[in-house]
Amino acid sequence: MAARSALAILAALSLAIGGCASQEQPATQPSPGGSATSGTTIKEGLKIAFLPKQVNNPYFDTSDNKGGKPAVEEFKGAYSQTGPSEASPSAQVSYINTLSQQGTDVIVVSANDKDAICGALTEARQAGAKVVTYDSDTNPTCRDLFINQASAEGIAASQIKLISDAVGPDGGEIAILSATANATNQNAWIEMMKTELGKPEYAKLKLVTTVYGDDDDQKSFQEAQGLLASYPNLKGIISPTTVGVAAAARYLSGSEYKGKVQLTGLGTPNQMRAYVKDDTVKSFALWNPADLGYLAAYAGAALASGLITGKEGETFTAGKLGEYTVGKDGTVLLGDPFVFDKGNIDTFDF
Template sequence: MSSTSRGRLSLKVGAILFAASLALTACGATVNDSPASPDTSAGTDASPTENAGGGDLSITFIPKQLNNPYTDVVLGGGKKGAEEAGFTTSNVVGPLDASASSQVSFINAETQAGTSVIVIAANDPDAVCAALKEARAGGAKIVAFDSDANPDCRDVFVSQVVAKDVATIQLEMISEQIGGKGDIAILSATANATNQNEWIKFMEEELASNPDYKDIKLVSKVYGDDDDTKSFQEAQGLMQANPNLKGIISPTTVGIAATARYLSTSEYKGKVALTGLGLPNEMRSFVKDGTVKEFALWDPAQLGYVSAYAGKALADGTITGKSGDKFTAGDMGEREVGENGIIIVGPPVRFNADNIDKYDF
């Protein structure tokens, strides 16, 4: 990820993020009460456009859950991309919890509303599949982002980075911080989250096969369900159950922030290493007080931004989701569809005391 392009995009979406967070707060309360109604969507209108068939284009983002700081940044970039790409309307709907089937009713509502493009971060790759297939049968283009759906149920998947790279960078950081040996644990999001599970699979494979990690032992995996309170409690439980724990990897922004908050006021501060994937603005104080030495992430706004342009390219017929298809994603430039319909946004960046103040998201 280029820090220049990251900075440019983050500055541009700043105003949108504030408006989006207000809309999401209202949306969360409303859509939870009436999940099947398409009229409960929160969103803003973009400049009118028409697709190749002459109809207006609408796009709806369905994140894992609303009112999640990471999600807010992703959606801010998505709304900016939707406006630039020329969608007639851009909406956000979704559940307040990240359970496996909580997104189904929202997908059904968008199908009934005739939404042109649905962009979804799947809580469970299979639980949403039937509803997505019905949406596609009704003419909607499906873009999975952040966390993939079953490939049979979507057109493309916009991934933050190459999955193995995410796993590798987290293992490298924890190994460096614990001196290459000791017991570690993973505090993940939901047990069914596609992206989390893929990263964890690669971590386990690396731990088993890479001689650099022969003295590191993964002793526990727990799930905070991307809920701050539960993640905090799981972090406490990890330390109680594993008194010899040397480090924790939390590949989720909610989990790493909650774990850092627990460690920062506990006897384990400075003794138990914590790394994973986090937002610089949430983790800055923990880096500066010594609770966390280093963590990583990509620019979440870019993920939403590219997803919107991918949806527009699908709706226009510029791409179909086949390997080798190419489209232009605004300020992010040309993107190419890879194998299995996967579009990569950019590499992760390590954040530490030396560079964290250079980032604002």
């Protein structure tokens, strides 16, 4: 899929958040690039279950309930969300087993660990379920498709540019506040950030450490506090996780470091609005999580309906988002990250 312009992303964001499922399109999806031939429309009555890293997380509430659910309603399936209250690799296994036993047609899962849930997912697939990962992938052998919110390269490039712009031309020490140590997406982005920091334009930035808040608000807050205690010359923090960046912003906004230590990351407008407006954070980035869940639901339905098999080159239509192509290793790319700042943040509500 061709990359969207910033204007197109803005339109998609506003549309998805403001109206969710108001622009239903026929679920007719030819697949000229693949071998699936069992039908041309999505089956009605498919049971689509979303299994996020953790429930009651604002990011996944948006991706699942404001994105996945409207999509499932459009093609007349049965939507559900289930999962652990803490982002633990082992905690997702029992939920996968239960969904498989319930005869779920599609399990849409964001993995807390790329290998820990593979056994359960393999058994679910053998029992007839299609498995779509989103946000954070498993080993490719454990699922049918991965819906990637943005490329690791794109996320890394945006994060390093944002912290560089915020810190200024003199550079200095920076740190990363991540989610869990085993999170597939986080680790991929961090490795790419390290590569990005090797470019000449970022020579004055020095990554001193990476710490982990486990996508827990209080632990992330404490880790942010600990960074400043351990590195008194720290100039910036990157937190590529919605829980971590909001917790770090809360700490900085009430500390002596406000305005002295810069912060960026991946967050939602509703979480970060107050911190952008009080100048704790200059800018941050994210894709539209509602679109991510919406795309994952349609991809899963296309699989379960026999319209695609997950092979590279196959195409399918994801409702109002249009046509997507399956890439290498069964990956479907949503698009590029979008930057939020004081000038545009009030335009969005999620």
